[in-house]
Amino acid sequence: ETGVTQTPRHLVMGMTNKKSLKCEQHLGHNAMYWYKQSAKKPLELMFVYNFKEQTENNSVPSRFSPECPNSSHLFLHLHTLQPEDSALYLCASSQTGEGDAFFGQGTRLTVV
Amino acid sequence: QKEVEQNSGPLSVPEGAIASLNCTYSDRGSQSFFWYRQYSGKSPELIMFIYSNGDKEDGRFTAQLNKASQYVSLLIRDSQPSDSATYLCAVNYNTDKLIFGTGTRLQVFP
Numbered sequence: 319e320t321g322v323t324q325t326p327r328h329l330v331m332g333m334t335n336k337k338s339l340k341c342e343q344h345l346g347h348n349a350m351y352w353y354k355q356s357a358k359k360p361l362e363l364m365f366v367y368n369f370k371e372q373t374e375n376n377s378v379p380s381r382f383s384p385e386c387p388n389s390s391h392l393f394l395h396l397h398t399l400q401p402e403d404s405a406l407y408l409c410a411s412s413q414t415g416e417g418d419a420f421f422g423q424g425t426r427l428t429v430v
Numbered sequence: 431q432k433e434v435e436q437n438s439g440p441l442s443v444p445e446g447a448i449a450s451l452n453c454t455y456s457d458r459g460s461q462s463f464f465w466y467r468q469y470s471g472k473s474p475e476l477i478m479f480i481y482s483n484g485d486k487e488d489g490r491f492t493a494q495l496n497k498a499s500q501y502v503s504l505l506i507r508d509s510q511p512s513d514s515a516t517y518l519c520a521v522n523y524n525t526d527k528l529i530f531g532t533g534t535r536l537q538v539f540p
Contacts, residue, residue, distance in 0.1 A: 351528075358438075358532070359532065360434070360518075360529075360530045360532045360533070361474070361520075361530035363527060363528065366527060374527060408474075418464055418476050418479055418528075419476070419520075419528055420476070421474050421475070422473060423472070423473050
């Protein structure tokens with residue numbers, strides 16, 4: 319298994335749908351992250367979990383709901399999204415205290 | 431608002447030349463600094479990190495940090511077409527939070 323795995327790789331959803339993004343890391347790291355990458359914008363940090371506890375919620379709208387059942391898995395639950403939420407959603411993990419991050423391949427989300 | 435600034439480019443260099451990528455950051459309390467490479471359609475991958483003032487070399491890559499000027503750079507020696515990618519500068523403000531710049535697109539032409 320590669321270090322950080324995200325599923326699905328591509329997702330198209332309507333504004334009334336509910337879907338979930340999944341991330342799994344096999345690196346033994348203690349911290350996991352959700353980032354959003356839109357065209358012409360820097361990577362935006364959305365959520366941070368350290369030892370399964372959420373330590374950061376970067377003013378993300380409530381239509382995005384994270385879940386971290388254990389230190390290896392991270393979910394992003396999506397509901398009633400807007401077209402401007404279309405972006406690449408990247409999951410990452412790191413060993414707490416070291417700051418570097420290993421990224422998954424991302425989920426390309428399109429909201430129609 | 432903590433910020434990380436990069437010139438979006440593209441920066442075009444001929445094969446074999448030195449590519450110089452620059453980044454400035456706003457918070458003097460920043461602890462550590464990272465360079466990521468992102469190929470088109472792929473996710474970012476870590477290529478260098480630096481914590482102390484001065485230079486750090488790893489193969490063809492050299493990271494340079496000047497905390498007084500709040501400036502970090504990445505030099506790529508003997509640039510190859512395979513180095514063509516977007517290079518993201520990232521700054522660590524706390525132990526678990528990375529702030530990214532918009533990235534600089536590098537094009538190395540044969």
